[in-house]
Amino acid sequence: MTDLLPTEPDVSVHLSFLRFxxxxxxxxxLVHKHLARPGINKYSLLYSWKGANFDAAPLTLIVQAHIDVVPETANQWTHDPYFGYIDAENGFLWGRGSSDTKPTVIGTLEAVEALLSxxxxxxxxxxxxxxxxxxxEQNLVLAGKVGVIVDEGTSFGSIEDVRMxxxxTGEKGWSLICPSETHTGIGYTALAIAALKSNAYPINLSDNNPVLGTTRCYVQHSKNADPLIKWAIENLNNGGRKVLATKLTERDAGTASLLTTTQSTDIIFGGLKVNALPEKVTAIINHRITVDSSLTETQEHIKGVLISVAKQYKPNLTINQFDSPNEVAFEPSNGQKSSGWDVLEGTIHHLFDGDD
Structure with a gap:
């Protein structure tokens, strides 16, 4: 049994991980008896279940989830976001990050425990x-050996009368940019942020976007499919693609975010005194790159916007490309259909439809 408390001083937030x-x-x-659990930086969890016949089935399965949560302003919550308050009367659990992705962690361990039991x-x-x-996963030296990665994602839902x-199958990439800084950096940084916000990324719906497959499924199985969406699916190369992208964007903000690169200014630093100009200002803007785009395309867009600001307001501007893309940004990715999909599809039908 792992000791509840660490052998060296830790801040209280870390103790929660050890208690967990x-x-x-x-x-x-049974999981902890039969699976190896090497220590990973004290607070991270990695369970290793060695295969009985790895030579015959050399591809590895990785099931991923995370147990951390983002910081929160506790006084803005009705109940303490880190207490785990159960509102039995209304059927709610109050907890920051309780569904992201803690059910995956517990569900995975329950499945393994059930098999062993x-x-x-x-x-x-x-x-x-x-x-x-x-x-x-790259720290496990498994390049080229991974057959399936199961990670967080979506769940069950409905599009009108079709339950799905x-x-x-797709994962947005991401990048961070930090526009700054002159002796009047707050104003210039604000202008840069406003310019980036005003120059939104285009809506796109290519054949590689999983939203297209979902929409095809809806049209195929719905008894009352939207006539415009049905027409657009049947005429993708004759004007339907643009019509479909516009329709999906208008009807659902969540779907709209999957059809374009999104950006969010999340952190700003700058200024020490009200009567002193800031020596340095930094704004960190998070970009989630759509599966239809790329890191290079996103960088070129950002560069073009910032250069236009520089030409208009004449601040000192230096643009640095990502020196190590693997460390600071990730390209979007899209899964490829394989035999693993048949197993996954059959498992879903068996569990939720009762199919044999």
């Missing part, structure tokens, strides 16, 4: 399985 580790050991004894601890997968909670189990 201790809870998992109690709740899932049903087989008296004798069950072993054919190939290696890693349960990676707060750890990057939506499997997220």
């Amino acid at each position: 580790h201790a809870f998992l050991e109690i709740a899932f004894p 049903a087989t008296n601890g004798k069950y072993r997968p054919t190939s290696d399985i890693y349960l990676a909670f707060e750890y990057l 189990a939506t499997v997220a």
Whole structure:
């Protein structure tokens, strides 16, 4: 059993991770008996389940989720966001990040525990399985060996009369930019942020975007499919693609965000005194790059906007490209259909439709 408290001083927020580790050991004894759990930077969790016949099935399965949450302003909540208050009367659990992606963590461990329990601890997968909670798969030296990665995504939902189990097959990339800084940096930085906001990224719906497949499924199975959407799907290359993108954007903000690169100014630093000009101002803007775009395309867009601001207001401007893209930004990705999809599809039908 892992000690509840660490052997060296830690801030209180870190103690919560160690208490959670201790809870998992109690709740899932067979998992902790039969799976290796190497220490990863003290607070991260990685469970390794070695396959019984790795040579015959050399591809590894990685199941990922995260156990951390983002900071929160507690006084803006009705109940303490970190207490886990249960509102039994209304059927709510109050907790910051309680659904992101804690059900995946617990559900994964419950599945493994159930397999081990049903087989008296004798069950072993054919190939290696890693349960990676707060750890990057590239650190496991598994390049070219991973067959399936199961991570957070969407769930069940409905488009009008069609109930769907939506499997997220695409992942947006991301990048950060930090426009700054002159002796009047707050004003110039504000102008740069405003210019970026005013020059939104275009809406696009290519064949590589998973939203298109979801919409095709809706049209195929709906008894009352929207006539305009149905026409657009049937005439993608004859004007329907633009019509469909516009229609989907208008009807649902969530879907709209999947059809374009989004940007959000999340952090601003600058200024020390009201009567002193700031020596340095930094604004950090988070870009989530759509699956239809790329890191290079996003950088060129940002560069073009900032150069136009510089030409108009004449601040000192230096634009640095990402020196190490793998460290500071990620390209968008899109999954490829393989035999693993058939297993996933069958599992979903079996669990939720009762199909054999």
